[in-house]
Amino acid sequence: NAGVTQTPKFRILKIGQSMTLQCAQDMNHNYMYWYRQDPGMGLKLIYYSVGAGITDKGEVPNGYNVSRSTTEDFPLRLELAAPSQTSVYFCASSLPPPGPNQPQHFGDGTRLSIL
Amino acid sequence: RKEVEQDPGPFNVPEGATVAFNCTYSNSASQSFFWYRQDCRKEPKLLMSVYSSGNEDGRFTAQLNRASQYISLLIRDSKLSDSATYLCVVNLAGQGNLIFGKGTKLSVKP
Numbered sequence: 001n002a003g004v005t006q007t008p009k010f011r012i013l014k015i016g017q018s019m020t021l022q023c024a025q026d027m028n029h030n031y032m033y034w035y036r037q038d039p040g041m042g043l044k045l046i047y048y049s050v051g052a053g054i055t056d057k058g059e060v061p062n063g064y065n066v067s068r069s070t071t072e073d074f075p076l077r078l079e080l081a082a083p084s085q086t087s088v089y090f091c092a093s094s095l096p097p098p099g100p101n102q103p104q105h106f107g108d109g110t111r112l113s114i115l
Numbered sequence: 116r117k118e119v120e121q122d123p124g125p126f127n128v129p130e131g132a133t134v135a136f137n138c139t140y141s142n143s144a145s146q147s148f149f150w151y152r153q154d155c156r157k158e159p160k161l162l163m164s165v166y167s168s169g170n171e172d173g174r175f176t177a178q179l180n181r182a183s184q185y186i187s188l189l190i191r192d193s194k195l196s197d198s199a200t201y202l203c204v205v206n207l208a209g210q211g212n213l214i215f216g217k218g219t220k221l222s223v224k225p
Binding site for chain 1: 119149157159160161164165202205212213215216218
């Protein structure tokens with residue numbers, strides 16, 4: 001049971017570099033999400049998608065871009081990495097909309113450091 | 116006022132203790148409520164959904180008071196393995212995204 005798969009698990013970037021965090025789910029979930037979690041803090045929503053071809057901004061979208069060309073994949077792109085983007089990034093998916101029997105399922109996370 | 120607020124913690128309790136976590140939410144349009152558990156350096160995992168009538172799952176009991184916009188989680192007979200951060204999470208009606216509290220850290224000691 002793969003569930004939500006994130007790659008890479010760890011990455012160190014230099015300031016100004018770009019990279020894409022990959023997220024794939026095999027549960028046929030329409031809704032997918034990207035969160036970041038800074039040390040000692042709660043999760044903050046970056047972007048989310050309610051289906052292929054549809055994306056929307058969350059609470060902290062600046063510095064990031066997303067695309068949703070398929071139901072399965074929801075990559076997150078950092079164009080110009082900044083130290084403030086050092087964080088743990090979680091991808092999640094759910095059936096629409098989240099309800100008592102439809103929680104979000106999370107990937108293992110990507111630990112990203114910008115130096 | 117933050118959308119979802121939790122006890123700041125940390126809670127340090129001995130094995131076998133009963134511990135209660137509280138959470139308040141600011142938006143009365145909140146529709147679904149959850150408690151997630153997050154182990155150190157791991158992803159959040161659903162512990163239990165919270166229903167209006169209250170619900171129990173083994174040693175865990177969740178309560179919801181819509182009038183007071185208050186959610187609680189009670190853990191009875193706490194185990195060492197219960198040590199984690201507990202996240203209060205709400206979802207607004209008709210919206211896909213969840214709103215997470217900062218979490219309350221629980222440490223259960225022998």
